[in-house]
Amino acid sequence: MTTPWEDWNHILKIDPDKDLPEGVTYGDLCATGTDAVEVGGTMGITEENMSAVIEACAEHDVALYQEPSSPDVVVEDDALDGYLIPTVFNAGSPFWITGAHKEWVRLDTELDWERTATEAYIVMNPDADVATYTEADCDLSAEDVASYAEVAERMFGQEIVYLEYSGTFGDPSIVEAAAEATDESTLFYGGGIDGYDSAFRMATHADVIVVGNLAHEAGVDAVRDTVEAANDA
Numbered sequence: 029m030t031t032p033w034e035d036w037n038h039i040l041k042i043d044p045d046k047d048l049p050e051g052v053t054y055g056d057l058c059a060t061g062t063d064a065v066e067v068g069g070t071m072g073i074t075e076e077n078m079s080a081v082i083e084a085c086a087e088h089d090v091a092l093y094q095e096p097s098s099p100d101v102v103v104e105d106d107a108l109d110g111y112l113i114p115t116v117f118n119a120g121s122p123f124w125i126t127g128a129h130k131e132w133v134r135l136d137t138e139l140d141w142e143r144t145a146t147e148a149y150i151v152m153n154p155d156a157d158v159a160t161y162t163e164a165d166c167d168l169s170a171e172d173v174a175s176y177a178e179v180a181e182r183m184f185g186q187e188i189v190y191l192e193y194s195g196t197f198g199d200p201s202i203v204e205a206a207a208e209a210t211d212e213s214t215l216f217y218g219g220g221i222d223g224y225d226s227a228f229r230m231a232t233h234a235d236v237i238v239v240g241n242l243a244h245e246a247g248v249d250a251v252r253d254t255v256e257a258a259n260d261a
């Protein structure tokens with residue numbers, strides 16, 4: 029797969045299980061200037077609600093990726109630029125590191141590897157659904173996080189390291205430590221970005237910031253402000 033994320037600053041993550049704010053359309057969100065739309069979430073995800081959002085976004089001129097939370101929700105659609113498959117480095121069970129992946133590869137014998145890449149997640153918010161779901165060990169120091177990031181890059185050749193604070197704003201010094209520990213990998217940061225300032229703060233350390241809940245809770249202008257901050261930083 030090509031590595032377009034090397035040129036990205038901002039990702040908008042749309043959760044197919046969540047509504048959009050009154051009067052906001054998928055088209056409005058696709059037109060915020062974000063570098064890519066990633067469709068994914070943890071709970072309440074089905075092939076049907078994934079397909080609906082992917083179809084709605086496919087009509088618009090934006091890079092479009094699916095981030096499946098399990099093999100059974102993967103949508104085969106030519107409109108997708110690719111699949112970003114999570115692997116959770118600090119998961120409590122190997123199922124979320126390589127197990128689900130093994131099942132996926134076993135079931136689908138004609139996987140589209142050209143359009144498939146992995147994201148090496150480090151899950152940091154113990155209260156997020158993704159932490160409960162994967163039984164992640166979120167009790168990590170900056171040194172632990174930096175070491176996971178280095179392992180992901182140097183030992184597992186991961187092109188994307190994803191520091192995931194989903195639902196809460198993370199510790200900038202930990203994001204900085206992860207940034208210093210990675211060289212080749214692209215560092216994604218996601219969690220609690222709610223406007224220009226929080227976006228700018230994390231974008232000074234991470235290569236790419238991911239904005240999720242804001243798209244479902246605020247208006248298009250708030251999302252556009254985070255795109256501006258990501259590009260300014």
Ligand SMILES: CC(C)=CCC/C(C)=C/CC/C(C)=C/CC/C(C)=C/COP(=O)(O)OP(=O)(O)O
Pocket residue numbers: 043045068069070071095096097098099102113114115116123124125128129130132156157158159161162192194195
């Ligand atoms: C092998 C395949 C195809 C899939 C398995 C992929 C894995 C390991 C998934 C486990 C991690 C996971 C659930 C990732 C989904 C993306 C994500 C972290 C979404 C954000 O989740 P939250 O914000 O916690 O959830 P909600 O917003 O849905 O509550």
Ligand SMILES: O=P(O)(O)OC[C@@H](O)CO
Pocket residue numbers: 041192193194195196217218219220221238239240241242
């Ligand atoms: O929803 P928020 O808190 O913006 O987090 C974004 C993303 O990292 C979630 O996977």
Ligand SMILES: [Mg+2]
Pocket residue numbers: 043069194195240241
């Ligand atoms: Mg979320």
